[in-house]
Amino acid sequence: MANSWQPKPGDKIFRPRRIKRYRLRRILGVPALFSTGYGNVGSSIYYALGIVAVVAMGATPIALGIAGILFIFTALTYAEGTAMLPEAGGSASFARHGFNDAAGFTAGWALMLSYIVTISISAFTIPPYLGFFWEPFKASPYIGTLTSIGIVVFLMTINVIGIKETSVLNIGAALVDIITQVSLVVIGFILLFDPVVIFHRIVDSWPTTGNLVFGIALASIAYTGIETMSQMAEETKQPEKRVPRALVMMIFAVLVIFAGISLVSFSAMTPQELASEWGRDPVAGIAANLPFALLRDVLKPLIAILAATILLIATNAGLIGISRLAFSLGTYRLIPTPLSRVHPRFKTPYISIILFGIIAILIILPGLFAADVFRNMGALYAFGSLLAFMFAHASILSLRIRKPEAERPFKLGWNLRIRGRELPVSAIFGLAATLTIWGIILATQPYSRWVGIIWMAIGAIVYYFYRRKENLPLTHVPRQPARDRK
Numbered sequence: 414m415a416n417s418w419q420p421k422p423g424d425k426i427f428r429p430r431r432i433k434r435y436r437l438r439r440i441l442g443v444p445a446l447f448s449t450g451y452g453n454v455g456s457s458i459y460y461a462l463g464i465v466a467v468v469a470m471g472a473t474p475i476a477l478g479i480a481g482i483l484f485i486f487t488a489l490t491y492a493e494g495t496a497m498l499p500e501a502g503g504s505a506s507f508a509r510h511g512f513n514d515a516a517g518f519t520a521g522w523a524l525m526l527s528y529i530v531t532i533s534i535s536a537f538t539i540p541p542y543l544g545f546f547w548e549p550f551k552a553s554p555y556i557g558t559l560t561s562i563g564i565v566v567f568l569m570t571i572n573v574i575g576i577k578e579t580s581v582l583n584i585g586a587a588l589v590d591i592i593t594q595v596s597l598v599v600i601g602f603i604l605l606f607d608p609v610v611i612f613h614r615i616v617d618s619w620p621t622t623g624n625l626v627f628g629i630a631l632a633s634i635a636y637t638g639i640e641t642m643s644q645m646a647e648e649t650k651q652p653e654k655r656v657p658r659a660l661v662m663m664i665f666a667v668l669v670i671f672a673g674i675s676l677v678s679f680s681a682m683t684p685q686e687l688a689s690e691w692g693r694d695p696v697a698g699i700a701a702n703l704p705f706a707l708l709r710d711v712l713k714p715l716i717a718i719l720a721a722t723i724l725l726i727a728t729n730a731g732l733i734g735i736s737r738l739a740f741s742l743g744t745y746r747l748i749p750t751p752l753s754r755v756h757p758r759f760k761t762p763y764i765s766i767i768l769f770g771i772i773a774i775l776i777i778l779p780g781l782f783a784a785d786v787f788r789n790m791g792a793l794y795a796f797g798s799l800l801a802f803m804f805a806h807a808s809i810l811s812l813r814i815r816k817p818e819a820e821r822p823f824k825l826g827w828n829l830r831i832r833g834r835e836l837p838v839s840a841i842f843g844l845a846a847t848l849t850i851w852g853i854i855l856a857t858q859p860y861s862r863w864v865g866i867i868w869m870a871i872g873a874i875v876y877y878f879y880r881r882k883e884n885l886p887l888t889h890v891p892r893q894p895a896r897d898r899k
Contacts, residue, residue, distance in 0.1 A: 526793070
């Protein structure tokens with residue numbers, strides 16, 4: 414128990430809030446937050462549609478729709494949590510304040526896994542889109558997989574050296590991306606949309622109940638931008654107002670575009686075609702099935718270039734995100750110091766970049782010989798992300814119970830009053846749904862189960878021995894949330 418622990422002579426006293434010199438500049442506004450978040454979410458449509466179809470088949474639009482509801486609950490939870498705790502860390506920060514350091518580490522370690530898989534799956538889906546220009550990129554598993562590994566190695570190198578991320582490029586790419594996606598939806602609805610065809614393709618290829626639930630879990634990969642926006646809270650002006658506003662904007666944009674893309678895809682091709690021939694490049698499949706040659710000739714190369722660019726940025730964002738998360742966890746002494754160590758010359762967290770980049774490559778490597786590597790990546794991502802989301806929902810509920818008087822600049826409505834505490838319905842439903850789906854993945858997917866469990870076990874061992882070595886309690890509870898919004 415945290416309260417029963419007493420320092421012994423010679424023990425170091427842990428004061429996590431005394432480290433002030435690493436404070437980040439608050440310069441970001443709503444447009445920058447939205448662009449960054451949508452840049453990550455927008456990139457996921459280029460592979461999420463196909464990976465869900467591999468499992469959910471005809472129920473793919475349904476799976477994405479149900480996952481979209483869970484996305485709303487989760488985004489609202491992150492809005493309250495980030496406004497209350499405007500610091501980097503996302504669900505790890507929520508869990509640290511809502512429970513204790515051990516819970517914060519567990520959420521952060523699970524989040525690291527989802528970042529690593531984001532790096533892997535984004536890099537893995539770049540070659541199929543480039544297959545428009547050279548077919549072996551898509552047709553050959555060896556060339557495609559080795560190209561993906563080369564992309565990760567290249568981005569690891571430039572991140573270690575410290576070539577700066579260009580925010581203008583990211584915002585511009587996100588803007589072009591959303592315009593292209595909206596245009597594709599509009600063109601698809603005008604030229605392809607047929608509700609009768611869609612209905613029959615859904616009904617005739619309806620999956621088993623187990624595959625439907627697994628498809629909903631995989632659909633969570635389509636909503637990867639929530640953590641990114643929360644991680645940027647320390648760099649945002651007035652985060653208590655602007656982060657929730659940007660999250661709400663992203664909810665509407667994402668749900669509308671994802672719904673449109675999924676319906677257009679079912680008008681353009683059968684679920685079987687979507688899951689096989691166009692599984693790793695589903696948006697290219699929509700362009701390839703447009704009825705007019707002129708449109709195909711324009712959109713096919715455009716989508717190939719845009720998808721590859723967006724996915725490259727998403728891969729790089731994954732590396733940047735995991736190094737930033739490692740630095741945040743290291744600041745609060747939740748992970749060993751070397752993982753957040755900065756290179757003396759390049760001033761980058763080189764150890765975490767190299768280590769987690771290598772792990773991402775190991776996840777890609779089975780693509781040389783395993784046919785189901787794409788599905789396994791999705792399941793492993795769901796394992797980590799859903800676990801992090803569970804901690805986020807549970808932490809918001811815990812903070813409502815433990816610290817009802819705390820300032821909440823953005824407070825969720827629709828509350829249940831239990832023993833004098835107001836508990837948000839969206840967080841309760843979100844926790845129950847993510848816990849259920851995560852449990853089903855744990856029970857039915859051996860690859861993600863064992864890789865995920867091994868990952869979490871390694872983290873727990875490292876955390877235990879590191880904290881003991883540093884004479885720190887395992888379950889220290891922060892006294893109060895950070896309040897620094899200037």
